[in-house]
Amino acid sequence: MENEETLAKRIEELNQKLDEIIDEQKNIKKQISKNNNVIMKRINKLQEYNEIDDMRTIRLDEHINKIAKVILEIEKRLY
Numbered sequence: 001m002e003n004e005e006t007l008a009k010r011i012e013e014l015n016q017k018l019d020e021i022i023d024e025q026k027n028i029k030k031q032i033s034k035n036n037n038v039i040m041k042r043i044n045k046l047q048e049y050n051e052i053d054d055m056r057t058i059r060l061d062e063h064i065n066k067i068a069k070v071i072l073e074i075e076k077r078l079y
Helices: 002-078
Strands: none
């Protein structure tokens, strides 16, 4: 009888510990999901920034090329 009570008590303790572990795992999953959402938003912002930066670079290159052509044209006329 005493062994059964001890066994029942141990099973109850194990169940409590398992419940704590399960709750902790649920909390970790929620935190990971939240962190993942934040990271994805940041990645999207970085992608937007990079696209804008690429557009600016293209426009700047176009302007530099125009300036270079004008300079070459001026040099041809001067010499």
